[in-house]
Amino acid sequence: MPDDQLVLNAGSATVKFGLYDGQGRLRLRGLVERISEAPRLRLLQGEAPTERFRPLAGGPADAAEALLAWLEAEGLLAGLGAIGHRVVHGGTHHAAPVLLDDALLDDLEALATLAPLHQPPALATIRRLRAQQPGLLQVACFDTAFHRHQPRVHQLFALPRRLADEGILRYGFHGLSYAHVARRLPEVVGAERAVGRVVIAHLGQGCSLCALRGGQSLASSMGFTALDGMMMGSRCGRLDPGVVLHLLRQPGMTTEQVERLLYHDSGLYGVSGISADMRDLLASDHPQAAEAVELFVERLLQEIGALTATLGGLDALVFTAGIGEHSAEIRERCVARLGWLGAALDPAANAHHAPRIDAGTGPALAVIPTDEEGEIAAATRQLLEASSRR
Template identity: 50%
Template sequence: MTDRRDPDRPDSRSPHSRARAVLALNAGSSSIKFGLFTQGGGGALVRLARGIVEEAGPEPRLAIQSGLGATAQERRLPAGAGTDAVLEALLATVDDRLGGTPLTAVGHRVVHGGRDFDGPAVVDADILSAIDRLTPLAPLHQPRSVEPMRIVAALRPGLRQVACFDTAFHHHLAPPVSRYAIPRAYEDAGIRKYGFHGLSYEFVAGRLAEIAPDLSAGRTVVAHLGNGASLCAMRNGRSVDTTMGFSALDGLVMGTRCGALDPGVVLHLQTAHGLSVSEVEDLLYRRSGLLGVSGLSGDMRVLAGSEDARAREAVDLFAFRVARETAALASTLAGLDALVFTGGIGEHDASVRAEICRRLEWLGLACDPARNARGDTRIDAAGSRVAVLVVPTDEESVIARYAMELGGGRKALAQA
């Protein structure tokens, strides 16, 4: 008899049926990426499925793919369906794929953990309130982290939730790296460099230790380049400096965010152009970056295919800033042994990688055109004094690991 069971769905005869299953949610501005995981032999994570819920457009779309990429499923939700309906549909789909194996935890990416959270935390009413109070530090991102937690709590009151913070990887940063040149009273009130993209950097650091332990122990700059973009200087897989600071606006040029900006520009926008605080916030978060410079799009793929000179100028500015800030982080590290590209642009755009590498040739860095075009793991040329790698990131697996580890309900808070 032919076995028609889904090979990625646990059943009563499979070791997965005795394992705990967790769902990792990574909420963006208009979509939610997710990964469904269970435990394999020795407690290792096994990805059962991955996918995305796209909320933009008239009809939200739920797309799910098996862990091996063998099967796909797509579902359109009714027009106007809110995030609550979207998550309810996602949880129902997850239940179906688990085939009776219980979902024991949901992990969430949270952009800002402030001064208190130095690691993941099991979500309860107090933790949720503490996360919500950090919204002024990340007004574009934090509400999108909090909303799914509240909805899941209402839909599945007994389901454990774990918050995983992007700032935690950089939590140990100390002066002078973490300090701004403002009166100490404001630093005492929490105005300091926090850094972001920590879940991505944590994954890349672990992966680098597996594939190139000698480089992992050295002086490395990881470039997380996507719609949001930043760099992290690492030594022994540990953050020692990063380009994002107090907010996710700082550092590199991004899809719609400005990156580092003379604070006098903000004052000028308010005093000379009459912009309100909310208008300045909208300008810097949603109408700047690649979109603002090109006047066309914040999507690097669109700009790469455009013949408009402004598109080329936006890409040039992006590469210039990445190269300049890489050199600055090399100063923090007192040298550079490896440059690692990750994120949507970093992993998939060979031309941007090539331009950044070209601008860093004075550091002894040389990119091999053929390796770069193929997207090999190592793309440095023979004789390059700096290793250049492409390492795909996987934030959802880091979230899932923490959700598994906190099965006993431990809260992880810094002791201030």
């Protein structure tokens, strides 16, 4: 019987985790949050522990080490066989989960500038745990992997060919989320629609959309980095590159300052000046909050329209992630302007966040909770089984 798997999803401010048994059943899920302020462990099921950690100056790597120490003290690591990690960027070479070693880590370090919010903390965490637990298998699962088999025309930018040969391509992200939703599609929208023309909207702090045909990624709104495409919590989304050139020409404006503006000071937060959280903006009566929400819906409709054109029609539209799963208002405002596709909402189903929220005509409209940690656990379990057979 396979051993347990621990899944770690290390970000800049949190380390999410899930502990799964050898049959893939979730034992425990939670996160270490406020890493750089007042770090604490919070479970996402049952009673939240009151465990608070000492200041974690080392960021996510320290948080992961503290988490493992807590799990071990609670007697939860006795059957641990492997750790699975979310690694955002796998470049052009990685289209499937892989066992981690030093050479692979060096390759992944070279991609850190393409995902500066996520790649460095994930790799720092992996290196720390490899040093601490050298005999424990560790697995990398890539957000870009789901999109690696897109047609080449959907990966290219209109730039000199030599740059594409150097790896400047559209990679797409949120692949672990899309892989999980694609797996759930048949039971929610039916087998025929599941292999048809599907658009999935992953709407959270990070946002992107993906067009699927035959359950496979055809095109994605995100491109070379996780800045592209849909407007997000604090990221700008699609932007005229001339704006970046203009900013860089401003006196005293450094590359680092422009990077911070685009990644941290833009999106819902930048437009509203209030919050990067959609819940705060929907509850606010401030006109700038309303404008940020309106822009978000407008950008969402543009991305749906573009991907629907690529697919040649739409059989199903799926909402997932924090906003997609929990904001009935955003879904309603979006679908209200998709009448040209024949989309019709069932208001009661939408208000209750039901799996199917369409009125029974036009394309299927669905709400499917994402489970990136579950995807990582399944992939880690498969590699663990394969390793045990060798």
